[in-house]
Amino acid sequence: MEPGPSTATLEQREKLTDHNDIMKDCIITGLKELYFSETLCDVAIRTAEKSFLCHRVVLASVSPYFRALFTCPMKEAELGEVCLWDVPSSVLQTILHYIYTGEVHLTMDNVEELFILSGRLQLMAIQDLCSRYLAKRIDNENCLSIFRLAHSHNHGILLEETMNHIGRNLSSICGKEDFFHLEMDELVNILSSDDLIIDSELAVYNIARSWWEFRTQKDNPLSPELLKVIRLPLLTPDQLEKVSRDLPSDYSPLQPATGIRFRQGMFEERIVCIDLMALEETDPVEEDYYWKAYDPTTDSWEKLPFCDYLDTPGIVSVGCSLYVSGGYREEGRACKALHKYDSVLNEWKKLPSMTHPRACHGFLAYRNMLYAFGGLNSRPADPKSKPTDSVECFSVLDNSWCDVSSMPKALHSFASAMLKGRLFAIGGMTRTSIDILHYRGFHIYNILTDAWSQFPLSMVFSAVGAVTMDDKLYVIASYDTRHIRNSHAAYDAYLMYNEESNTISKSFCMDHLGQISRGRIPPVLQSTSSAAVVRWKRRIYIVGGSEDDGMSDYKMYHWSPGEPRWTLCEKELPFLFTDFGSATLQVPPKRLFSIIPGRRSNYVFGSHGEEENESEEPWCEDW
Secondary structure, eight states, rough: OOOOOOOOHHHHHHHHHHHHHHHHHHHHHHHHHHHHHTTTEEEEEEOSSOOOEEHHHHHHHOOOHHHHHSSSHHHHHHHHHEEESSSOHHHHHHHHHHHHEEEEEETTTTTHHHHHHHHHHHOOHHHHHHHHHHHHTTTTTTTHHHHHHHHHTTTHHHHHHHHHHHHHHHHHHHSSSHHHHOOOOHHHHHTTTTTTOOSOOHHHHHHHHHHHHHHHHSSSSSHHHHHHHHHHGGSHHHHHHHHHHOOOOTTTSOOOOOOOOOOOGOEEEEEEEEEEHHHHHOOGTOOOOOEEEEEETTTTEEEEOOOOOOOEEEEEEEEEEEEEEEEEESSSSSOOOOOEEETTTEEEEEEEESSSSSSSOOOEEEEEEEEOOOOOOOOOTTTTBBOOOOEEEETTTTTHHHEOOOOOOOSSSEEEETTTTTEEEEOEEEEEESSSOOOOOEEETTTTTTTEEEEOOEEEEOOOOEEEEEEEEEOEEEEEEEEEEEEOOEEEEESSSOOOOOSOOEEEEEOOSSSOOOOOOOOOOOBBBEEEEEEETTTTEEEEBOTTTTOOOOEEEEETTTTSSSSEEESSOOOOOEEEEEEEEOOGGGGGGGTTTTTSSOOOOOTTTSSSSSOOOOOOTTO
């Protein structure tokens, strides 16, 4: 790690920052005085009711619209007058007040007019402020009107927010009066979305049909524009019969379905785990499996295709793609491999390897980037085993890795989660020249600024789990009455252990800034360590682990915010499982398997040694 900046340098930066803030305040204060006193004004903005004296340089500095008016040979530049006869004076006054003071009072009564006028005048700062205001207030009553506003102005952020809400609530929105007043292109835009939470394509057809019958005669065949958004290959034979009157004469259900995409609501979510017992016996020649997928809705397990022998890898999912990075090979050395499982095609694919071998590391996804950080190069029992502070990210779009800022401390076996563009690493273990030590604190990496922050904790956290939900990070842990000891230190530690009935749970919530937030999490039901903690929809699951006596725990528990206690699942785990190697994955329903082009019915991924050059150099000794 490079040494940090000197105290003198930090003081200089702080003084410069303070000076810049003072200058900004002076400029804003000066502009206010010039505007309110109408001093040095050189242009008038006129509406039908009122005239506003302003300054060209101020308006041109914030608006390309005004800059073009005042710099081109137009009458506005010569006369010093801009006429906006169709603009209400109150709306223009609010916008000018914001330009000169940075202050604006938004309400649901004025925000739409401000959004429209700021777009017309190319005042993007004000329009974005209006869009954020609207985005926070979207509900089933106003989402369609806000969508139409965003659609007509092609405002990407607001359009995405409204589409997300409409996609989640389309079934309850499609009966409202506003829905039937959508224009054709607006409806096509909505029904073309992959993100509709609709479990059947027949439901999409019925929605389109009801809109069409409202706008035309009942027996008229569906328009070609609407028929194009119906994904006919996703309809079963019985469903095709129900829509037959609108099918083109040349349509055949036997024709190959190419490039077909599923709606978001058609996927089912599974908890994916690694079977550690099968891991010891997996033989790709025998088509054995050690990946298991759990369906909480049916409390049942099913197998996933074999990938490769990888113990304690990093696992993260993005939609229907499961990414697996690093992990120990059979000989106990960590590898650099990156694999991807596609649940739609039911196949594995090898992607470009990481720069560094890792196991017991953090592996998280944010948008189209995967982040691998920390970890070990070989099993802890190996005297050459060393943790790393390196961090690298993989671009799903570019299919390539790059390095980013290193962690402040080399760590492994920490809990990790992503929240609002921030990567959390909680607890974990580090190593001195003599001993392995538990880290008393947590780290946060800000993706936007590429900077790490570290925070202390009053106690040691080890073998805990972390998941995000409702803009909070849930750390699941309990108090261990025993001590973690080695030759140089003893710790009281928060572990995944049982609490006495009269104690308080040591699980807690954090916000994206690392501040402890309110919200009680009940104690874990029984003594369990090294369990996996994973979120499925609005539930948090504790899966497997080991008991006080070191024996494997085959139980599962789940809890949702607001519930008074954890619930024990009726069925026990059919296999051995611990804290590394779990994620939730979207999978298509079995009823649609037969219509997926190129889907494999049986698939085994390669063989040992095929995925990575075994002659690669291990980590450098001085890491």
